[in-house]
Amino acid sequence: MNARIEQVVTSGKLTLDDTEYDVENNAYIVGDDDEVIVIDPAFSAEAVLKQVGEREVMAVILTDGNEHHLAEALEVAAAGEEDEEDWAPVALHRADRLLWRDYFGRLAKEESDEDDAKALRSLEPDIWLEDGGVFEIGGAQLEIVHTPGHTPGSVCVISEQLGALFSGDTLHRGRPGSIGGAYEDLRKQLNSIGALITPLPKDLRVLPGQGEETTVGEEDARWESWGALAREGDDDE
Template sequence: MTARIESVVTSGPVTVDDETLTVEANTWIVGDDEAVIVIDPANDAEAVLKAVDGREVMAVVCTHGRDNVLSTVLEVSADEERGDAPIMLHRADRPLWRTYFRKLAQETEDEDLRSLEPDQFLEEGGAFEIADVQLEVLHTPGFTGGSITLYGEGESILFTGNTLWRGRPGAYGDDYPELHTQLNSISAQFGQLPRDTRVLTGQGAETTVGEEADRWESWYELSRNDTESDES
């Protein structure tokens, strides 16, 4: 059965330096009429599950460990009849996971959350398949230390999360936590991909590798300005 790719756009709060911003996020659902994987369920589990529409969730894949994604993963992965879907995250974002769920444990007085861990840690070069789509894990640190992207060579698609958006690197609010590292990830991991590869981003409209490759060099000026600001 041919796979299809669907998106859900949700909005929710993100707190940066004690300032709360409302941001939109893209959740991607990849699969067929029977089963799907969910990439970055963000902000609104109900909206994501409505789009899943009763299909079996085979995995919940987090391209990063920020709060807007972690806030929905338990609900989206839960399935009493079939068994809960595994939640996947890169090991380098485990500290973000632990901070989030320890805080949630305190707020809800649910001590089980304090010891909760992802079901599977994603690694560079790992791969998994849904319907007839095979996705390879690329480690692209910068937005977070454990940020990943998913590349489907056969379909010429790249799910970039918040590593790369249309027209600029992905940001946390208006902040770039490790911009130079992020730009190096973009160049090293995406530079050799076909220019017509579709880039399905964690926020905003889709783009292509070629469109963004023409802009990459100019983004290093952002990195230099960021470094100079930190030193001043």
């Protein structure tokens, strides 16, 4: 196996439900000296592509459909190629299709050229991610696990060969993942996290979408205590 993991940290502002948050994002480049898969580009496609260099981007995997990922996905997929047939496929879970349609629909409304607007409205991901789906790169396998809660289509990516769990914004170090502390469906997210990490090796690295890495064992030990967050949310309703 020749695959390795590289990290690119970018930052920017993300608006959710009319509230603007400052967000720092971890994008991951997985592959070898020739080919890579990019997981969760955000805020700066240029920074991600600089790290990719001359290597070929084979796929762009989005662990959720929030706009900071969508805004950079196509540029990373194109990787400087003018012909769309040469672009890498963009992969997203179907349950986040509404987020995709909303984002590109807004772009279409801002487009003065009707043909370009129509093209934006008709855009779809090239690959619909499914639970148990597998990508291969550099001798490593990347398995998709559907983990709804942060968004309906949130996924995590597990690589046994690389000893890593790419947890996106489903799970951060020390807490369930969120944007600015806001949760879409915390109970569902906690259930997804529990089902995800319980059977995994405790020493497996967890590489989150924001913040520092951790391990499955560290987060498994904290998981039950997070139920208090969900109960607080219930009390606020």
